[in-house]
Amino acid sequence: MQSRTPASRTGRPRSAAADAAILAATRQALVELGWSRLTLGDVATRAGVAKTTLYRRWAGKHELVVDAVAELFDELQLPDRGSLAADIEGVVLQFAAILARPEAKSGLMAVVAESTRDEALRERIRASIVDRQKRLVLEGRARAEARGELPPPAGPEEAARTVDLIFDVVAGAVVHRTLVSAEPADEAWVRGFTRVLLGGLGAAST
Amino acid sequence: MQSRTPASRTGRPRSAAADAAILAATRQALVELGWSRLTLGDVATRAGVAKTTLYRRWAGKHELVVDAVAELFDELQLPDRGSLAADIEGVVLQFAAILARPEAKSGLMAVVAESTRDEALRERIRASIVDRQKRLVLEGRARAEARGELPPPAGPEEAARTVDLIFDVVAGAVVHRTLVSAEPADEAWVRGFTRVLLGGLGAAST
DNA sequence: GAGCTTTCGCTACGTGTCGTAGCGTAATGC
DNA sequence: GCATTACGCTACGACACGTAGCGAAAGCTC
Numbered sequence: 001m002q003s004r005t006p007a008s009r010t011g012r013p014r015s016a017a018a019d020a021a022i023l024a025a026t027r028q029a030l031v032e033l034g035w036s037r038l039t040l041g042d043v044a045t046r047a048g049v050a051k052t053t054l055y056r057r058w059a060g061k062h063e064l065v066v067d068a069v070a071e072l073f074d075e076l077q078l079p080d081r082g083s084l085a086a087d088i089e090g091v092v093l094q095f096a097a098i099l100a101r102p103e104a105k106s107g108l109m110a111v112v113a114e115s116t117r118d119e120a121l122r123e124r125i126r127a128s129i130v131d132r133q134k135r136l137v138l139e140g141r142a143r144a145e146a147r148g149e150l151p152p153p154a155g156p157e158e159a160a161r162t163v164d165l166i167f168d169v170v171a172g173a174v175v176h177r178t179l180v181s182a183e184p185a186d187e188a189w190v191r192g193f194t195r196v197l198l199g200g201l202g203a204a205s206t
Numbered sequence: 207m208q209s210r211t212p213a214s215r216t217g218r219p220r221s222a223a224a225d226a227a228i229l230a231a232t233r234q235a236l237v238e239l240g241w242s243r244l245t246l247g248d249v250a251t252r253a254g255v256a257k258t259t260l261y262r263r264w265a266g267k268h269e270l271v272v273d274a275v276a277e278l279f280d281e282l283q284l285p286d287r288g289s290l291a292a293d294i295e296g297v298v299l300q301f302a303a304i305l306a307r308p309e310a311k312s313g314l315m316a317v318v319a320e321s322t323r324d325e326a327l328r329e330r331i332r333a334s335i336v337d338r339q340k341r342l343v344l345e346g347r348a349r350a351e352a353r354g355e356l357p358p359p360a361g362p363e364e365a366a367r368t369v370d371l372i373f374d375v376v377a378g379a380v381v382h383r384t385l386v387s388a389e390p391a392d393e394a395w396v397r398g399f400t401r402v403l404l405g406g407l408g409a410a411s412t
Numbered sequence: 413g414a415g416c417t418t419t420c421g422c423t424a425c426g427t428g429t430c431g432t433a434g435c436g437t438a439a440t441g442c
Numbered sequence: 443g444c445a446t447t448a449c450g451c452t453a454c455g456a457c458a459c460g461t462a463g464c465g466a467a468a469g470c471t472c
Contacts, residue, residue: 011447012439018449034323039429050450055431102322109319112385116311117240122388130386165398168383169375176378179318180336181370182328192371196406203405217418218468224420245458256421261460413472420467430457438449 014057021047022054026068030103035110040064062114062121069107070128072098078136084144088194089187091136092174096185099178109179137167150201169197220263227253228260232274236309241271241316268320268327275313276334278304284342290350294400295393297342298380302391305384315385343373356407375403 025046029038040061044051058064076098079090098104108129115122141163144150153159173193177185185193231252235244246267250257264270282304285296304310314335321328347369350356359365379399383391391399 010441010445012449014448035319040431041429052432052451053449056448060431105322106319109315109322113241113312113315113319116308116315116385116388125386161398164387164389165395165402168387169379169399169402171386172378172380172382173375174378176381177374179322180331180377181374182321183370189371192367193375195409196371196375197402198406199409200402200404200406203401203409216416216470218420218470220419221468246460247458258422258461259420262419266460415470415472417470418468420465422464422466423462425462426460428457428459431455433452433454435451436449437451438447440445440447442443442445 018047018049018053019057022049022057022064023068023071026064027072027103027107030065030068030107034106035065038065062111062118063124065107066111066121066124066128069104069111072101072104073129073132076132076136078139078143080143084140084147084149085194085198087140087143088170088197089190091140092170092185092190092193093187095133095171096174096178096190099174100184105179109175133171134163134167137163137170141166166197166201224253224255224259225263228255228263228270229274229277232270233278233309233313236271236274236313240312244271246270268317268324269330271313272317272327272330272334275310275317278307278310279335279338282338282342284345284349286349290346290353290355291400291404293346293349294376294403295396297346298376298391298396298399299393301339301377302380302384302396305380306390311385315381339377340369340373343369343376347372372403372407 022043025043026038029043029046033042038061040054041051043064044054047054054064058067076091076094078087081087081090099108111121111125115125141150145152153162174185177183177189183189228249231249232244235249235252239248244267246260247257249270250260253260260270264273282297282300284293287293287296305314317327317331321331347356351358359368380391383389383395389395
Protein backbone atom coordinates (compact mmCIF):
# COMPACT_ATOMS: atom_id res chain seq x y z
CA MET A 1 0.00 0.00 0.00
CA GLN A 2 2.49 2.59 1.08
CA SER A 3 5.82 0.85 0.51
CA ARG A 4 7.58 -0.37 -2.56
CA THR A 5 7.65 -4.13 -2.98
CA PRO A 6 10.70 -4.36 -5.25
CA ALA A 7 12.13 -7.57 -3.85
CA SER A 8 13.41 -6.30 -0.53
CA ARG A 9 16.01 -9.01 -0.63
CA THR A 10 17.46 -9.55 2.77
CA GLY A 11 16.56 -9.06 6.38
CA ARG A 12 13.44 -9.69 8.40
CA PRO A 13 10.33 -8.91 6.31
CA ARG A 14 7.68 -6.55 7.49
CA SER A 15 4.70 -8.17 9.10
CA ALA A 16 1.71 -7.96 6.81
CA ALA A 17 -0.50 -8.82 9.76
CA ALA A 18 0.77 -5.74 11.54
CA ASP A 19 -0.25 -3.57 8.60
CA ALA A 20 -3.77 -4.95 8.67
CA ALA A 21 -4.00 -4.62 12.43
CA ILE A 22 -2.81 -1.02 12.36
CA LEU A 23 -5.24 0.02 9.65
CA ALA A 24 -8.12 -1.70 11.41
CA ALA A 25 -7.15 -0.07 14.69
CA THR A 26 -7.02 3.28 12.96
CA ARG A 27 -10.58 2.89 11.70
CA GLN A 28 -11.76 1.79 15.12
CA ALA A 29 -10.10 4.79 16.72
CA LEU A 30 -11.72 7.06 14.14
CA VAL A 31 -15.10 5.70 15.10
CA GLU A 32 -14.57 6.06 18.82
CA LEU A 33 -12.50 9.22 18.99
CA GLY A 34 -12.86 11.04 15.70
CA TRP A 35 -10.02 12.69 13.84
CA SER A 36 -8.85 15.31 16.29
CA ARG A 37 -8.59 13.07 19.32
CA LEU A 38 -6.99 10.21 17.46
CA THR A 39 -3.37 9.79 18.50
CA LEU A 40 -0.77 7.52 17.00
CA GLY A 41 0.17 6.16 20.38
CA ASP A 42 -3.39 5.07 20.94
CA VAL A 43 -3.57 3.41 17.54
CA ALA A 44 -0.36 1.53 18.24
CA THR A 45 -1.71 0.24 21.52
CA ARG A 46 -4.96 -0.89 19.91
CA ALA A 47 -3.09 -2.67 17.14
CA GLY A 48 -0.77 -4.36 19.60
CA VAL A 49 2.38 -2.91 18.06
CA ALA A 50 4.97 -0.48 19.31
CA LYS A 51 4.61 3.18 18.48
CA THR A 52 7.97 3.15 16.77
CA THR A 53 6.76 0.48 14.34
CA LEU A 54 3.97 2.78 13.29
CA TYR A 55 6.37 5.64 12.63
CA ARG A 56 8.62 3.38 10.61
CA ARG A 57 5.80 2.74 8.13
CA TRP A 58 3.86 5.97 7.98
CA ALA A 59 5.15 9.52 8.02
CA GLY A 60 2.29 10.77 10.15
CA LYS A 61 -1.37 10.84 11.02
CA HIS A 62 -2.45 12.06 7.59
CA GLU A 63 -0.92 9.29 5.57
CA LEU A 64 -2.07 6.62 7.98
CA VAL A 65 -5.69 7.73 7.87
CA VAL A 66 -5.64 7.99 4.08
CA ASP A 67 -4.60 4.36 3.84
CA ALA A 68 -7.08 3.27 6.49
CA VAL A 69 -9.98 5.01 4.80
CA ALA A 70 -8.92 3.93 1.33
CA GLU A 71 -9.59 0.31 2.20
CA LEU A 72 -13.24 1.19 2.75
CA PHE A 73 -13.58 1.96 -0.93
CA ASP A 74 -12.33 -1.44 -2.02
CA GLU A 75 -15.87 -2.75 -2.23
CA LEU A 76 -16.95 -0.09 -4.73
CA GLN A 77 -17.97 -1.56 -8.05
CA LEU A 78 -20.29 -0.73 -10.90
CA PRO A 79 -23.33 -3.01 -10.92
CA ASP A 80 -24.97 -3.89 -14.22
CA ARG A 81 -28.61 -3.14 -13.65
CA GLY A 82 -29.60 -2.83 -17.27
CA SER A 83 -30.01 0.91 -17.67
CA LEU A 84 -27.86 3.95 -17.11
CA ALA A 85 -30.27 5.34 -14.53
CA ALA A 86 -30.30 2.13 -12.54
CA ASP A 87 -26.51 1.83 -12.76
CA ILE A 88 -26.04 5.35 -11.45
CA GLU A 89 -28.49 4.81 -8.64
CA GLY A 90 -26.69 1.63 -7.66
CA VAL A 91 -23.22 3.07 -7.52
CA VAL A 92 -24.33 6.26 -5.80
CA LEU A 93 -26.06 4.21 -3.13
CA GLN A 94 -22.85 2.24 -2.59
CA PHE A 95 -20.86 5.42 -2.32
CA ALA A 96 -23.37 6.86 0.12
CA ALA A 97 -23.28 3.73 2.24
CA ILE A 98 -19.51 4.01 2.62
CA LEU A 99 -19.68 7.71 3.42
CA ALA A 100 -22.33 7.07 6.04
CA ARG A 101 -19.86 5.10 8.12
CA PRO A 102 -18.40 7.22 10.90
CA GLU A 103 -14.79 6.26 10.20
CA ALA A 104 -15.17 7.55 6.64
CA LYS A 105 -16.91 10.75 7.68
CA SER A 106 -14.41 11.84 10.28
CA GLY A 107 -11.33 10.72 8.43
CA LEU A 108 -11.92 11.58 4.81
CA MET A 109 -12.78 15.24 5.14
CA ALA A 110 -9.95 15.83 7.57
CA VAL A 111 -7.30 14.55 5.20
CA VAL A 112 -8.87 16.43 2.30
CA ALA A 113 -8.69 19.59 4.37
CA GLU A 114 -5.04 18.95 5.09
CA SER A 115 -4.32 18.09 1.48
CA THR A 116 -4.98 21.69 0.48
CA ARG A 117 -1.53 22.52 1.88
CA ASP A 118 0.25 19.24 1.09
CA GLU A 119 0.74 18.30 -2.53
CA ALA A 120 2.05 14.82 -1.73
CA LEU A 121 -0.90 14.06 0.47
CA ARG A 122 -3.32 15.17 -2.22
CA GLU A 123 -1.60 12.89 -4.71
CA ARG A 124 -1.86 10.01 -2.25
CA ILE A 125 -5.59 10.63 -1.83
CA ARG A 126 -6.06 10.88 -5.56
CA ALA A 127 -4.24 7.65 -6.26
CA SER A 128 -5.79 5.51 -3.55
CA ILE A 129 -9.31 6.89 -3.28
CA VAL A 130 -10.42 9.33 -5.93
CA ASP A 131 -9.19 7.55 -9.03
CA ARG A 132 -10.97 4.41 -7.99
CA GLN A 133 -14.25 6.32 -7.97
CA LYS A 134 -13.51 8.06 -11.20
CA ARG A 135 -12.99 4.82 -13.01
CA LEU A 136 -16.60 3.93 -12.27
CA VAL A 137 -17.74 7.05 -14.09
CA LEU A 138 -15.70 6.06 -17.12
CA GLU A 139 -17.05 2.53 -17.11
CA GLY A 140 -20.60 3.75 -16.68
CA ARG A 141 -20.28 6.08 -19.59
CA ALA A 142 -18.80 3.43 -21.84
CA ARG A 143 -21.54 1.01 -20.93
CA ALA A 144 -24.25 3.59 -21.59
CA GLU A 145 -22.73 4.30 -24.99
CA ALA A 146 -22.77 0.62 -25.83
CA ARG A 147 -26.44 0.52 -24.91
CA GLY A 148 -27.12 3.58 -27.05
CA GLU A 149 -28.28 5.63 -24.09
CA LEU A 150 -25.65 8.27 -24.62
CA PRO A 151 -24.16 9.58 -27.86
CA PRO A 152 -20.45 8.96 -28.41
CA PRO A 153 -18.30 11.82 -27.20
CA ALA A 154 -17.66 14.64 -29.62
CA GLY A 155 -13.93 14.57 -29.05
CA PRO A 156 -11.39 13.25 -26.58
CA GLU A 157 -10.90 16.59 -24.90
CA GLU A 158 -14.60 17.29 -24.59
CA ALA A 159 -15.14 13.76 -23.26
CA ALA A 160 -12.54 14.20 -20.54
CA ARG A 161 -14.06 17.50 -19.47
CA THR A 162 -17.49 15.93 -19.25
CA VAL A 163 -16.25 13.01 -17.17
CA ASP A 164 -14.52 15.38 -14.77
CA LEU A 165 -17.67 17.43 -14.45
CA ILE A 166 -19.91 14.45 -13.83
CA PHE A 167 -17.50 13.13 -11.27
CA ASP A 168 -17.38 16.36 -9.30
CA VAL A 169 -21.16 16.66 -9.42
CA VAL A 170 -21.84 13.11 -8.27
CA ALA A 171 -19.20 12.80 -5.59
CA GLY A 172 -19.65 16.37 -4.44
CA ALA A 173 -23.41 16.11 -4.07
CA VAL A 174 -23.26 12.89 -2.06
CA VAL A 175 -20.51 14.22 0.18
CA HIS A 176 -22.30 17.48 0.78
CA ARG A 177 -25.59 15.75 1.49
CA THR A 178 -23.97 13.38 3.94
CA LEU A 179 -21.50 15.61 5.73
CA VAL A 180 -22.76 19.16 5.50
CA SER A 181 -26.51 18.73 5.35
CA ALA A 182 -26.03 15.72 7.62
CA GLU A 183 -28.96 13.85 6.12
CA PRO A 184 -28.92 10.36 4.64
CA ALA A 185 -28.48 9.90 0.93
CA ASP A 186 -31.22 7.26 0.87
CA GLU A 187 -33.05 5.74 -2.07
CA ALA A 188 -35.55 8.56 -2.44
CA TRP A 189 -32.81 11.17 -2.53
CA VAL A 190 -30.68 9.16 -4.95
CA ARG A 191 -33.65 8.72 -7.28
CA GLY A 192 -34.26 12.45 -7.36
CA PHE A 193 -30.58 13.18 -7.85
CA THR A 194 -30.25 10.69 -10.69
CA ARG A 195 -33.24 12.20 -12.46
CA VAL A 196 -31.66 15.65 -12.34
CA LEU A 197 -28.28 14.37 -13.45
CA LEU A 198 -29.58 12.37 -16.39
CA GLY A 199 -31.79 15.21 -17.48
CA GLY A 200 -28.82 17.52 -17.37
CA LEU A 201 -26.63 15.19 -19.36
CA GLY A 202 -29.26 14.79 -22.02
CA ALA A 203 -29.85 18.51 -22.31
CA ALA A 204 -26.17 19.40 -22.24
CA SER A 205 -25.30 17.10 -25.12
CA THR A 206 -27.78 18.67 -27.51
CA MET B 207 -21.04 36.82 16.63
CA GLN B 208 -20.77 34.23 19.36
CA SER B 209 -22.09 35.97 22.44
CA ARG B 210 -25.48 37.19 23.44
CA THR B 211 -25.90 40.97 23.39
CA PRO B 212 -28.76 41.23 25.88
CA ALA B 213 -27.71 44.49 27.47
CA SER B 214 -24.64 43.27 29.35
CA ARG B 215 -25.38 45.91 31.91
CA THR B 216 -22.35 46.71 33.92
CA GLY B 217 -18.60 46.28 33.87
CA ARG B 218 -15.98 46.82 31.24
CA PRO B 219 -17.31 45.91 27.79
CA ARG B 220 -15.55 43.48 25.55
CA SER B 221 -13.35 45.04 22.95
CA ALA B 222 -14.95 44.72 19.54
CA ALA B 223 -11.60 45.57 18.00
CA ALA B 224 -10.11 42.54 19.69
CA ASP B 225 -12.75 40.31 18.11
CA ALA B 226 -11.95 41.63 14.67
CA ALA B 227 -8.20 41.35 15.26
CA ILE B 228 -8.50 37.78 16.48
CA LEU B 229 -10.61 36.65 13.53
CA ALA B 230 -8.29 38.36 11.08
CA ALA B 231 -5.28 36.79 12.77
CA THR B 232 -6.97 33.39 12.57
CA ARG B 233 -7.43 33.72 8.83
CA GLN B 234 -3.86 34.84 8.40
CA ALA B 235 -2.63 31.89 10.42
CA LEU B 236 -4.78 29.56 8.31
CA VAL B 237 -3.10 30.90 5.19
CA GLU B 238 0.42 30.59 6.52
CA LEU B 239 0.16 27.45 8.63
CA GLY B 240 -2.97 25.58 7.61
CA TRP B 241 -5.38 23.96 10.00
CA SER B 242 -3.24 21.39 11.73
CA ARG B 243 -0.35 23.67 12.60
CA LEU B 244 -2.55 26.55 13.70
CA THR B 245 -2.29 27.05 17.45
CA LEU B 246 -4.35 29.33 19.64
CA GLY B 247 -1.25 30.73 21.26
CA ASP B 248 0.05 31.80 17.88
CA VAL B 249 -3.24 33.40 16.94
CA ALA B 250 -3.27 35.34 20.19
CA THR B 251 0.23 36.65 19.55
CA ARG B 252 -0.65 37.70 16.00
CA ALA B 253 -3.78 39.48 17.21
CA GLY B 254 -1.89 41.25 19.96
CA VAL B 255 -4.08 39.85 22.73
CA ALA B 256 -3.42 37.49 25.59
CA LYS B 257 -4.09 33.81 25.13
CA THR B 258 -6.51 33.88 28.03
CA THR B 259 -8.63 36.49 26.27
CA LEU B 260 -9.02 34.13 23.37
CA TYR B 261 -10.17 31.29 25.60
CA ARG B 262 -12.66 33.56 27.34
CA ARG B 263 -14.47 34.12 24.03
CA TRP B 264 -14.16 30.83 22.17
CA ALA B 265 -14.38 27.32 23.48
CA GLY B 266 -11.66 26.04 21.20
CA LYS B 267 -10.02 25.91 17.80
CA HIS B 268 -13.11 24.63 16.03
CA GLU B 269 -15.47 27.41 17.04
CA LEU B 270 -12.88 30.08 16.39
CA VAL B 271 -12.20 28.90 12.86
CA VAL B 272 -15.90 28.62 12.08
CA ASP B 273 -16.40 32.26 12.97
CA ALA B 274 -13.27 33.33 11.13
CA VAL B 275 -14.28 31.52 7.96
CA ALA B 276 -17.92 32.59 8.21
CA GLU B 277 -16.93 36.20 7.69
CA LEU B 278 -15.60 35.29 4.28
CA PHE B 279 -19.12 34.47 3.16
CA ASP B 280 -20.48 37.89 4.08
CA GLU B 281 -19.93 39.14 0.57
CA LEU B 282 -22.10 36.44 -1.01
CA GLN B 283 -25.13 37.86 -2.76
CA LEU B 284 -27.38 36.96 -5.64
CA PRO B 285 -26.76 39.20 -8.62
CA ASP B 286 -29.61 40.00 -10.98
CA ARG B 287 -28.26 39.21 -14.38
CA GLY B 288 -31.56 38.86 -16.13
CA SER B 289 -31.82 35.10 -16.57
CA LEU B 290 -31.71 32.08 -14.34
CA ALA B 291 -28.67 30.70 -16.10
CA ALA B 292 -26.76 33.95 -15.70
CA ASP B 293 -27.81 34.28 -12.07
CA ILE B 294 -26.60 30.79 -11.28
CA GLU B 295 -23.32 31.36 -13.04
CA GLY B 296 -22.81 34.56 -11.14
CA VAL B 297 -23.42 33.16 -7.70
CA VAL B 298 -21.46 29.99 -8.36
CA LEU B 299 -18.50 32.07 -9.47
CA GLN B 300 -18.70 34.07 -6.26
CA PHE B 301 -18.84 30.91 -4.22
CA ALA B 302 -15.91 29.49 -6.11
CA ALA B 303 -13.89 32.65 -5.58
CA ILE B 304 -14.35 32.39 -1.83
CA LEU B 305 -13.48 28.72 -1.77
CA ALA B 306 -10.36 29.36 -3.79
CA ARG B 307 -8.89 31.38 -0.96
CA PRO B 308 -6.48 29.30 1.10
CA GLU B 309 -7.96 30.30 4.46
CA ALA B 310 -11.35 28.95 3.34
CA LYS B 311 -9.92 25.76 1.90
CA SER B 312 -7.92 24.73 4.94
CA GLY B 313 -10.41 25.84 7.50
CA LEU B 314 -13.80 24.94 6.15
CA MET B 315 -13.25 21.27 5.46
CA ALA B 316 -11.51 20.76 8.75
CA VAL B 317 -14.40 22.03 10.81
CA VAL B 318 -16.86 20.12 8.67
CA ALA B 319 -14.88 16.97 9.34
CA GLU B 320 -14.96 17.66 13.04
CA SER B 321 -18.65 18.47 12.96
CA THR B 322 -19.44 14.87 12.14
CA ARG B 323 -18.81 14.11 15.82
CA ASP B 324 -20.00 17.38 17.34
CA GLU B 325 -23.65 18.30 17.01
CA ALA B 326 -23.20 21.79 18.44
CA LEU B 327 -20.41 22.54 16.01
CA ARG B 328 -22.52 21.38 13.07
CA GLU B 329 -25.33 23.66 14.18
CA ARG B 330 -22.90 26.55 14.43
CA ILE B 331 -21.66 25.90 10.89
CA ARG B 332 -25.20 25.58 9.62
CA ALA B 333 -26.33 28.83 11.18
CA SER B 334 -23.36 30.98 10.25
CA ILE B 335 -22.30 29.56 6.89
CA VAL B 336 -24.63 27.08 5.26
CA ASP B 337 -27.93 28.85 5.74
CA ARG B 338 -26.55 31.97 4.19
CA GLN B 339 -25.78 30.03 1.03
CA LYS B 340 -29.09 28.24 1.05
CA ARG B 341 -31.01 31.47 1.09
CA LEU B 342 -29.48 32.31 -2.28
CA VAL B 343 -30.98 29.16 -3.74
CA LEU B 344 -34.39 30.11 -2.42
CA GLU B 345 -34.11 33.63 -3.81
CA GLY B 346 -32.90 32.39 -7.15
CA ARG B 347 -35.79 30.00 -7.45
CA ALA B 348 -38.34 32.64 -6.53
CA ARG B 349 -36.88 35.06 -9.04
CA ALA B 350 -36.88 32.43 -11.78
CA GLU B 351 -40.52 31.67 -11.08
CA ALA B 352 -41.39 35.34 -11.32
CA ARG B 353 -39.65 35.41 -14.68
CA GLY B 354 -41.58 32.34 -15.81
CA GLU B 355 -38.39 30.32 -16.28
CA LEU B 356 -39.47 27.69 -13.78
CA PRO B 357 -42.91 26.32 -13.03
CA PRO B 358 -44.28 26.98 -9.55
CA PRO B 359 -43.56 24.17 -7.12
CA ALA B 360 -46.04 21.31 -7.01
CA GLY B 361 -46.34 21.44 -3.24
CA PRO B 362 -44.51 22.85 -0.27
CA GLU B 363 -42.94 19.54 0.65
CA GLU B 364 -41.80 18.82 -2.88
CA ALA B 365 -40.45 22.34 -3.15
CA ALA B 366 -38.36 21.97 0.00
CA ARG B 367 -36.93 18.67 -1.21
CA THR B 368 -35.98 20.20 -4.53
CA VAL B 369 -34.27 23.16 -2.90
CA ASP B 370 -32.30 20.85 -0.65
CA LEU B 371 -31.27 18.76 -3.61
CA ILE B 372 -30.20 21.73 -5.69
CA PHE B 373 -28.25 23.12 -2.81
CA ASP B 374 -26.32 19.91 -2.22
CA VAL B 375 -25.58 19.57 -5.91
CA VAL B 376 -24.35 23.13 -6.38
CA ALA B 377 -22.34 23.51 -3.21
CA GLY B 378 -21.06 19.94 -3.35
CA ALA B 379 -19.89 20.17 -6.94
CA VAL B 380 -18.01 23.42 -6.40
CA VAL B 381 -16.41 22.16 -3.20
CA HIS B 382 -15.38 18.88 -4.78
CA ARG B 383 -13.99 20.57 -7.84
CA THR B 384 -11.97 23.01 -5.77
CA LEU B 385 -10.75 20.85 -2.93
CA VAL B 386 -10.66 17.25 -4.15
CA SER B 387 -10.00 17.65 -7.84
CA ALA B 388 -7.93 20.71 -6.92
CA GLU B 389 -8.74 22.50 -10.14
CA PRO B 390 -10.23 25.95 -10.48
CA ALA B 391 -13.96 26.40 -10.87
CA ASP B 392 -13.43 28.97 -13.58
CA GLU B 393 -15.89 30.45 -16.04
CA ALA B 394 -15.68 27.59 -18.51
CA TRP B 395 -16.35 25.02 -15.82
CA VAL B 396 -19.19 27.02 -14.32
CA ARG B 397 -20.81 27.37 -17.74
CA GLY B 398 -20.73 23.64 -18.28
CA PHE B 399 -22.01 22.96 -14.81
CA THR B 400 -24.87 25.42 -15.15
CA ARG B 401 -25.92 23.83 -18.43
CA VAL B 402 -26.13 20.41 -16.82
CA LEU B 403 -27.95 21.73 -13.78
CA LEU B 404 -30.55 23.66 -15.74
CA GLY B 405 -31.14 20.78 -18.10
CA GLY B 406 -31.64 18.51 -15.13
CA LEU B 407 -34.08 20.85 -13.49
CA GLY B 408 -36.10 21.17 -16.64
CA ALA B 409 -36.18 17.45 -17.23
CA ALA B 410 -36.93 16.60 -13.60
CA SER B 411 -39.97 18.84 -13.46
CA THR B 412 -41.70 17.23 -16.41
C1' DG C 413 -15.91 61.92 41.86
C1' DA C 414 -16.54 56.94 44.60
C1' DG C 415 -17.66 52.36 44.11
C1' DC C 416 -18.91 48.25 41.70
C1' DT C 417 -18.40 45.07 37.92
C1' DT C 418 -16.35 42.86 34.15
C1' DT C 419 -12.54 42.46 31.04
C1' DC C 420 -7.73 42.35 30.00
C1' DG C 421 -2.66 41.16 30.07
C1' DC C 422 0.61 38.52 32.21
C1' DT C 423 2.89 34.62 34.39
C1' DA C 424 3.13 30.04 35.80
C1' DC C 425 1.80 25.43 35.86
C1' DG C 426 0.36 20.29 35.17
C1' DT C 427 -1.03 17.37 31.36
C1' DG C 428 -0.69 15.10 27.19
C1' DT C 429 1.10 14.13 22.56
C1' DC C 430 4.72 14.41 19.44
C1' DG C 431 8.56 12.37 17.00
C1' DT C 432 13.17 10.41 17.79
C1' DA C 433 17.18 7.87 19.76
C1' DG C 434 19.12 3.93 21.58
C1' DC C 435 19.27 -0.78 22.75
C1' DG C 436 18.59 -5.70 22.71
C1' DT C 437 15.98 -9.26 20.34
C1' DA C 438 13.50 -11.78 16.52
C1' DA C 439 13.10 -13.24 11.72
C1' DT C 440 14.65 -13.76 7.18
C1' DG C 441 18.36 -14.67 2.95
C1' DC C 442 23.10 -16.10 1.65
C1' DG D 443 27.06 -19.00 10.99
C1' DC D 444 26.52 -14.18 9.38
C1' DA D 445 24.69 -10.00 7.59
C1' DT D 446 20.58 -7.45 7.35
C1' DT D 447 16.32 -5.67 8.43
C1' DA D 448 12.15 -5.33 11.45
C1' DC D 449 10.39 -5.26 16.03
C1' DG D 450 9.33 -4.05 21.07
C1' DC D 451 10.58 -1.30 24.69
C1' DT D 452 12.14 2.75 27.33
C1' DA D 453 13.35 7.35 27.77
C1' DC D 454 13.65 11.89 26.35
C1' DG D 455 13.20 17.08 24.94
C1' DA D 456 9.95 19.94 22.64
C1' DC D 457 5.66 21.86 22.21
C1' DA D 458 0.65 23.00 22.64
C1' DC D 459 -3.10 22.60 25.59
C1' DG D 460 -6.27 24.69 28.86
C1' DT D 461 -6.55 26.77 33.53
C1' DA D 462 -5.58 29.49 37.77
C1' DG D 463 -4.38 33.59 40.00
C1' DC D 464 -3.12 38.26 40.21
C1' DG D 465 -3.18 43.37 39.52
C1' DA D 466 -4.57 46.90 36.35
C1' DA D 467 -7.81 49.03 33.09
C1' DA D 468 -12.37 50.46 31.39
C1' DG D 469 -16.80 50.92 31.61
C1' DC D 470 -21.58 51.90 34.32
C1' DT D 471 -24.50 53.76 38.31
C1' DC D 472 -25.19 56.79 42.01
